Amino acid sequence: MTEDILYSLVWEDTHVFKKIPKDGHRNIIIGSAGCSALSSFAYHNINLKIVDTNEEQLKLIRLKTIAFKYMNYSDCMFFLGVFTPSNNNNRRLELFNQISDYLPTKDVEYWENRSTYILSGIIHIGKFEKYLRIFGQYLLPFSVGRKTIKNFLNSNGLIDQKYIYINQIDNWKYRLIFKTFFGKMIMKQKGRHPDLFKYIHDKPNEVFYNRSKRAWYELPIKKNYYLRYILQGYFDPSLNLPPWAMKKNYEKIKKRISNIEYHHSNLIDLLKNLESNYDMIYVSNIAETMGKEESTQLFDLCAKRLNKSGKLIIWNNMVERKPDDQWEFEESLANQLWEKRLSSFYGFFGVYSLK
Numbered sequence: 001m002t003e004d005i006l007y008s009l010v011w012e013d014t015h016v017f018k019k020i021p022k023d024g025h026r027n028i029i030i031g032s033a034g035c036s037a038l039s040s041f042a043y044h045n046i047n048l049k050i051v052d053t054n055e056e057q058l059k060l061i062r063l064k065t066i067a068f069k070y071m072n073y074s075d076c077m078f079f080l081g082v083f084t085p086s087n088n089n090n091r092r093l094e095l096f097n098q099i100s101d102y103l104p105t106k107d108v109e110y111w112e113n114r115s116t117y118i119l120s121g122i123i124h125i126g127k128f129e130k131y132l133r134i135f136g137q138y139l140l141p142f143s144v145g146r147k148t149i150k151n152f153l154n155s156n157g158l159i160d161q162k163y164i165y166i167n168q169i170d171n172w173k174y175r176l177i178f179k180t181f182f183g184k185m186i187m188k189q190k191g192r193h194p195d196l197f198k199y200i201h202d203k204p205n206e207v208f209y210n211r212s213k214r215a216w217y218e219l220p221i222k223k224n225y226y227l228r229y230i231l232q233g234y235f236d237p238s239l240n241l242p243p244w245a246m247k248k249n250y251e252k253i254k255k256r257i258s259n260i261e262y263h264h265s266n267l268i269d270l271l272k273n274l275e276s277n278y279d280m281i282y283v284s285n286i287a288e289t290m291g292k293e294e295s296t297q298l299f300d301l302c303a304k305r306l307n308k309s310g311k312l313i314i315w316n317n318m319v320e321r322k323p324d325d326q327w328e329f330e331e332s333l334a335n336q337l338w339e340k341r342l343s344s345f346y347g348f349f350g351v352y353s354l355k
Contacts, residue, residue, distance in 0.1 A: 005054075005056045005060055005117075006057065006127050006193055007032050007126040008033050008060060008122060008124060008125045008128075009033050009126065009129055009229070010032050010033050011343050011345055012036065012285075012315055012343060012346070013340070013341045013342055014035060014036055014039035014242060015243070015337065015340060016337050016349075017036065017040040018043040019336075020333075021044045021279065021280055022044060023045045023046065025044065026046070026049075026279055027047070027049070027282065028048075028049045028281045028282065029051070029282040030051060030052060031050040031051060031052035033064075033123075033126065034057075036282065036284075037050055037061065038064065041249075041256035041257070041259070042249035042253055043243070047259045047261075048261065049263060049270070050260055050261070050262050051265055052264065059110050059111070062103060062104070065260060066103055068250070068253055068257055069102070069258075070098075070102060076250075077245065078092070079092050079095045079096070080122055081120065081124050081234070082123060082234065082235050082237075082245050083234055083236075084234050085137075085232070086120045086133065088119040089119060089121075090119065092118050092120075092121065093115060093118055093119060096111065127191065127192075128191055131192075136230040139177050140174070140177075142173075142177070143173040144169045144171065144173075144174055151164060152168075152169065155221060157220070158218065158220060161216065162216075165213075165217050178208075179206070180205070182205040182208045183203070183205045184205075187204060196285075198289065199291070200318045207347070211344045214344045215342075222239050224342050225240055225242055226343050227342075268294075268298055271298075277306060277307045278305055279310050280306075280311045281302045281306060281312050281313070283313065284314075285314070286298075287316075287321035288316065292321075295321045296324065299312070299323040302323075303323075303326060303327070303354055311351055311353055312327065312351070312352040313351055314348075315350075316349075317346050323350075326355060327352040327353070328353050328355050
């Protein structure tokens with residue numbers, strides 16, 4: 001899957017990295033937007049192989065990590081755009097020029113040719129983030145009104161959230177806009193990569209509409225930074241934040257950035273060429289882009305490259321792709337982590353070990 005920057009944030013819960021890896025572990029992780037890797041370092045001093053088929057995603061991660069390594073917390077968060085909506089600010093270009101010597105030449109050329117990305121804050125530039133911004137900043141206010149959104153953001157507890165959702169948000173106009181915007185055709189064109197739709201049989205608009213109710217009224221909005229980002233377009237520094245954005249984690253992440261090794265490859269090819277074993281392989285939801293035969297090959301290769309006590313971590317969004325019976329599903333641990341999730345996009349989370 002290659003198409004400029006598809007994701008500038010990771011929409012999979014990163015608390016799993018607090019529970020599963022341990023200091024000294026050697027892990028393989030799908031790159032995406034790098035939030036998973038950065039959050040891993042917030043919890044443990046590990047070694048990471050980051051792999052992605054999309055070179056642009058790797059450029060994004062390298063820029064984020066260089067910002068962490070060579071900026072202070074305040075400058076880094078400003079440069080990334082964490083606490084402000086997408087807006088042009090020339091100071092970000094100044095900060096980029098201060099760290100660009102630490103990037104590969106091809107990365108510098110890439111970003112210099114896309115200065116608007118730097119100006120707006122690079123956590124806002126992904127295809128998926130732009131897609132969600134259209135919904136959260138324009139379509140949702142049109143359907144329910146900005147006052148309703150403000151009241152929801154300031155609501156006092158789950159009872160209040162549920163009342164506002166049922167009585168003021170979930171009207172016919174909202175349902176029509178939601179189910180149109182998150183339909184397969186528009187999502188395929190504007191939101192996500194077409195490869196993710198090859199094996200989908202359900203209607204994504206209906207699935208996401210039902211899953212979104214968890215975000216609206218089963219999780220406290222003050223804790224759910226994913227939904228707040230969609231509604232506000234930024235992360236609120238006074239409320240719950242992703243681990244990579246917390247000030248208390250910054251120095252730990254900064255010190256561990258050098259533990260990253262980048263691989264521009266698909267995971268199957270990388271696993272075929274490795275000669276040593278690893279403690280965790282985090283495949284995200286990439287198996288959804290594969291047929292059953294190819295996904296089986298992927299899981300077989302993971303089995304060959306995991307240590308005996310290693311863990312395989314997977315997410316399924318709209319397509320069921322799970323390992324076969326050579327794997328043990330760690331149901332108790334997976335369910336514990338699943339129940340704590342903030343992201344409402346996914347339908348399954350799995351932790352597996354070898355039998």
